[in-house]
Amino acid sequence: MIQSELFGHIGEKEIIKYTMTNGNGMKVSCISYGAKLTEIFVKDKQGKLSNVLLGFDNLDSYLKDRSMFLGAAIGRVGGRIAKGKFQIKDDLYKVPTNEGENTLHGGENGFDTLIWNSEAVESKEDISIIFYRTIKSEEDGFPANLQVKIIYTLNDNDEVLITFKGISDDYTLFNPTIHSYFNLNNDFSKLLSGHTLQINADSYTELADDLVPTGKLNDVSETPLDFREKKDLSQAIKDVKKHFEISGIDHPFKVDNSGSIAILINNETGRRLDIESNRNGLVVYTLNVVDQVWKVQNKKVVPEFGVALEAQTLPDSIHHENFGDIVLQPNKQEEYYIKYKFTIV
Template identity: 40%
Template sequence: MKIIKKEFGRLHDESVMEYTLVNDAGMSVSCLNYGCIITKIMVPDKKGKIENVVLGFENLEDYIDLSPYFGSAVGRVAGRINKAEFELDGEVYQLTPNEGPNHLHGGKQGFHNVIWKTETIENENEAGIKFFYRSKDGEEGYPGNLDTTILYLLNNQNELTISYEAVTDKKTIVNLTNHSYFNLSGNIKRDCSEHILQLESDRFLELGSDLIPTGRLVDVTNTPFDFRHGRLLMSGMKSDYPQNVLAGNGYDHPLTFTKKGENTVVLSEKESGRTLMVTTDQPCVVLYTSNQLEGPFSISGVRARNYLGVCLETQGLPDAINQPDFPSIVLIPEDVYRAQTKYRFFSNTIGV
């Protein structure tokens, strides 16, 4: 296990560093102290060829100017908050609106858009980066000074663990996630329409026209949202089911896990032989099939277009602060916010 460190760019006279965690099996994970962005995850296919399986840019300027949250930490609150406001103990807090009238992914100066302090971890069996950031009272409209720690830890079993912790000095709201776009074909050779997703979820959150949850949980049975036995992502992209059409012909929906506790999501691509197993203690995963990715820019030399990646955002339910029936995302000074998600990569050997 080792860590390679190099300067990736400069922002406000500060160095933005890229750290590459390398295990003994040849897998590596590269990340920045800017936004905790995961720039590359290099893993082998069924023939042993090591390629990148996440979307990212080659330079800092593109991350600042163009990135739709590629690989970044998202906070203080992932997802959309209706009308960019919420009420806590009788006080109404107005957040920064950055998607029409709504607040998305922590606002303009969210966790994805700041330089974090770092500490490296390196031993025989693990290599990791610990990120630290203080979000000051009033930042983007949120109450309380929030001290957040995020740990990326790679081991020799090709498993990347992301652990989150946060404490506050005033009652506030917290819901953190990572926004990596996965593409298991490797180096974006194909889009993600042929990826197969499987998870134990019997309900998904219905979205309104502004992609804010209506509060209604819909049974997945006989819909393109039933992934209990595995299905191609293409089935939702090509569906005329109203919720798929609403999201831009695909998925941008929270899927709630059937059981409480640890849950597993499995993403696979047959041609490459790669499989990603995501295990989380969070109550839902937001499935986004990059339906709005098309634009006048390139991603590692590939022209941006829809469906190039799939996001599996493990988190609390979006807009939970405005939905009394959703699990609470309120954090009080006496408590510690904790969340953890593991990403383990496998590949079928040649001939299988």
Template identity: 35%
Template sequence: MMIETTEVLGKWKEFTLINDTKMSVSVLNYGGIITKINVPDRDGNIENVALGFKDYRDYEANPPFLGALIGRVAGRIQGSSFELNGESYPLEANDGENHLHGGSKGFHQVIWDVTPFQNDVNVGLTLTHKSADGEGGYPGNVEVKVTYTLNNENQLSLFYEATSDQTTPLTLTNHCYFNLSGDLKTTVQDHHVTIDSQQFVELDEELIPTGAKPQVEGTTFDFRLGRRLGDGFNDEYQQNKIAGNGYDHYFIFDDNKEQQAVVREPNSGRVMSVKTNQPGMVMYTGNSLDDQMQLAEATSQKYLGVCFETQASPASLHHEGFPDVRLNAGEKYEKETVFTFGIE
């Protein structure tokens, strides 16, 4: 096992974690961005399964948030404001009238302090950042630590820790776009996904939760027994159409199964499982990916990747009965998501 470090653009560092089975994960200190995940297919071909830019300068703006750490709050906050303890907090409107992924200066724009580590069983990186009271419009001085760990079982763990001296909304995630075909050979329409969820969060035309949590049964949102992602791309179901003919929705986990989600790609034989102690996740199928972006292996296009953004729900700031994003003063935020890569 080893860690390689390279300078990028004279101002960032890229750390590459490599295990003994030749799986590797590359991460920038800028935005905590995962730039590449190289894993074998059923024939032993090692290929990249994460979307990344060909030109690293494109990470500076990174409108699709490729591979980035997201905070303070992952997802959209309705009306770019929230109330906490009777006080109203206005936020930047960076997605129409709404606030998205912590704003334009969110954690995806931060240069994190990074400490590499390795031992007999894993290699990893500890990323830390102090977010000052009022940063992005949010209350509280927040100390954040995110640990990326790769082991020899081809498991990539993201462990998120945070504390705040004031009660504040906080839910962190990573916005990696996965494509298990390898080196972007095809879109994700034939990816077969299973999700342990019987309820999802309904969206309005601005992709803001309405407050309703429909049952998945009888819809293209029923992934309990598994289905092709492409089932929802051309479906007439209104919730698919609202999201740009795909998925951009929060699924509430039932926690009946050991893994909350499993993804299979039939041609490569690659399988990725998602295990987390988060209460749900947004599954986003790249419905708005710009067809002008130059990615490492191909020009970007709609449906070229799928995100599994494990997190709580920002809808909890405006509606009752949703997984809560509030972190109380002095409380410890501890969440982990493990992506396990295999073949079949």
């Protein structure tokens, strides 16, 4: 079942909220502003249904949030582009910067700031919301005009499939993701307590002080970033803070995507989230900095309110051959996916 409702207006344009409900009662909501994922309601081991995704209940907060990117569709390029500069073949490009000298999450006019066309589709197997639009080069400052589809699909196996499709009229970059923050507790004020995290990754990207990858891949062995076996997430955050002298986890991992790239479990609620993707990277961010007063579910957002698990090609890969290819060739469609599978342990 799919329900739609008016979420608000931007100027005279209506922003629509869609809610998909499967046969198990699981609910997934998204809005046409920023193609943002706003809610995921799943049952715990007692059968209690509650939201496990950080999101706002009003449009105004989404319009103001340009730091946490709650549930936002990110593009054209997830993560940072060093100096906002890159080269494709013999052509040099400079795109707008929005984090000091660097371009973060597609810049000031990235996917998350746009109003998307939308369509609801129901079949016997699943239900989907399709967001689509053409992004002109002059809108976001990237080369080429880009046609994009972002499709959220829910089935009765309690799986959320997110599909990105991109095709352009010239060479450009395409490395989209969804900036989803998860908290599998029934009460977000418990922060990330009771969670374990496992990541199928042998290495992570070394970062400069401005969080741009240096191009070096570091072995996770004998570091607090070794999540090859599941570990307590709250303790891991403490260990990372101490070891690296930083505010928390904000690291891209190079993953083996032959199975689940990450598994998040909450021992109290019994909820388990498996993430699958056809990408080579997973950015893990434990919401280390909260820059102003925000409220989610009538609770003040504080650091470690949730954990962002962003599947994408490794950040700044346009500058590092070993990170993956994000160049979109003219008139050749590229398709990526992320799958969230919810079960009870």
